[in-house]
Amino acid sequence: MDNHGGWMETAFNTRDPVYLQVVRLFKERIVTGLLAAGEAIPSRREIASLLKMNPNTAQRAYKEMEEQGLIVTEGNSPSRITRDEDVLRNIRSELLGEAVRTFMGSIRNMQVPLQEIVALVQEEYESDAQRRARKPGGEGA
Amino acid sequence: MDNHGGWMETAFNTRDPVYLQVVRLFKERIVTGLLAAGEAIPSRREIASLLKMNPNTAQRAYKEMEEQGLIVTEGNSPSRITRDEDVLRNIRSELLGEAVRTFMGSIRNMQVPLQEIVALVQEEYESDAQRRARKPGGEGA
DNA sequence: CATGGTGTATGAACCACTTAGTACACACAC
DNA sequence: GTGTGTGTACTAAGTGGTTCATACACCATG
Numbered sequence: 642m643d644n645h646g647g648w649m650e651t652a653f654n655t656r657d658p659v660y661l662q663v664v665r666l667f668k669e670r671i672v673t674g675l676l677a678a679g680e681a682i683p684s685r686r687e688i689a690s691l692l693k694m695n696p697n698t699a700q701r702a703y704k705e706m707e708e709q710g711l712i713v714t715e716g717n718s719p720s721r722i723t724r725d726e727d728v729l730r731n732i733r734s735e736l737l738g739e740a741v742r743t744f745m746g747s748i749r750n751m752q753v754p755l756q757e758i759v760a761l762v763q764e765e766y767e768s769d770a771q772r773r774a775r776k777p778g779g780e781g782a
Numbered sequence: 783m784d785n786h787g788g789w790m791e792t793a794f795n796t797r798d799p800v801y802l803q804v805v806r807l808f809k810e811r812i813v814t815g816l817l818a819a820g821e822a823i824p825s826r827r828e829i830a831s832l833l834k835m836n837p838n839t840a841q842r843a844y845k846e847m848e849e850q851g852l853i854v855t856e857g858n859s860p861s862r863i864t865r866d867e868d869v870l871r872n873i874r875s876e877l878l879g880e881a882v883r884t885f886m887g888s889i890r891n892m893q894v895p896l897q898e899i900v901a902l903v904q905e906e907y908e909s910d911a912q913r914r915a916r917k918p919g920g921e922g923a
Numbered sequence: 924c925a926t927g928g929t930g931t932a933t934g935a936a937c938c939a940c941t942t943a944g945t946a947c948a949c950a951c952a953c
Numbered sequence: 954g955t956g957t958g959t960g961t962a963c964t965a966a967g968t969g970g971t972t973c974a975t976a977c978a979c980c981a982t983g
Contacts, residue, residue: 655969658940669891684959695942700961717949717959737889737902744885745906748878750810755907759900761878765886766896799971825929836973841931858929858979 647675648683648691659694663702665736667711671722672733678726681719682712788816789824789832800835804843806877808852812863813874819867822860823853 653662670676683691689699703720706712710728714720723729748758794803811817824832830840844861847853851869855861864870889899 660940672892685961686959697943698941701941703960714960717951717961719959733892736892737894740885740888741899741902741906743888744881745903745910747881747884749910751813751874751877753878755904757878758882758903758907761882762886762899762903763896765882766899769886769890801971826931827929836971838974839972842971844930855930858931858981860929 646683648688651692660698660702660705663688663692663694663699664705664709664711667702667706668732668736671711671729672736676722678722678724678729680722682722684719787824789829792833794833801839801843801846804829804833804835804840805846805850805852808843808847809873809877812852812870813877817863819863819865819870821863823863825860 651666653659667676667682676682682688685699685703686696688703689696692699703712703714707714707720710723710725711732712720713723792807794800808817808823817823823829826840826844827837830837833840844853844855848855848861851864851866852873853861854864
C-alpha cells in the first residue's frame, strides 16, 4: 500500500480549525470501519507528516480525541482507538444528528415544505452517487 | 410596531462572521417576502444599532450585498432591495442548494443510506414544528 | 450656513488558530 | 550507553479575518 493507509487523499477547508477536521476525519474512518476498536493509529509526528501539517496541530487533534474518549494512549506506545463500544456506537449518531440539525437549522427561517427538502436531498444523493461512479474513489480493504 | 420591523429578535452565532450572517438574514427576509423588491432598508448606522453591532460591520454586510447585486444604493439615500427579479428569484435556490450540498457533503464519507437520511430529516422537521408550536414565534404581517 | 443624517474609506486593535522552536521523560534496538 | 522513536508540555511568533474607532464627503433641512 503506497498511499499510507489512505491518509494522503485528504483535503482540508480553511474555514474550520484543522485540528477539528482531523478529529472528524478519524471519526468518519471509525464509523465506516476503516478504523477498528483497539487499532493502533499513526504517531503524532507521522500523521502530521502524512497530512502535511505541523506536529503541534496533530498533537492538538489527538489530545482532543483523547479528551473525547475516542483514543487511548498508554506510555509511549502508539495511541489506539478505544475499545469502549458505547463511545464507538455513539459517534455515528452524533455526527449524523449534528449534521441534520445544522442543516435544518440553516433553512428553518425559509419555510421550506418538507416535501421539497426531501426531494432536494434525494436529488443531491443521486448526484453524489454518480460522481462517485465516475471517479473510482478508494474502497480498498 | 415596537420591535422595529422584527429586526431585534435576531441571534448570531460566534462561528461565522457577523457580516455574513447579516447578509444571510436579509436573504431570508427576501425569500420569505418580508422584504420586497425596491423596498428601502435601514441605514448602516440604524441596522447596526438595532442588531447591536458596530456600524462598520453593518457597512461590510451592505457592501457584500451590494456586490452580490442584492441591494442598490444611489447617493446618500437609503439603500433599496434590487428590483432585478432574476436575482431575487435565485436567492432561494441558492440558499437552499448551498444548505443541501453542505449537508450531504458533511455526511458523504459515512455511507449513510438515503432512506435513513430522509427519516432523520423528517424527524427533525416535525421536532421543529413542535418547538414552533410551543413558542408562538413571530408571524406578524 | 450649521446641523444631522447618509454612504464611504482607512488603519489600528483584536482574536483564534496555526506554526515554530525547544525541551523533557520514556522505551526499544543496536 | 547511544541513538532514534514515542508522547507530552510550554512559550513565542506569525497569520488571516473580523471588528472597532475615527475621519471624510455628501446632501437635505431648518
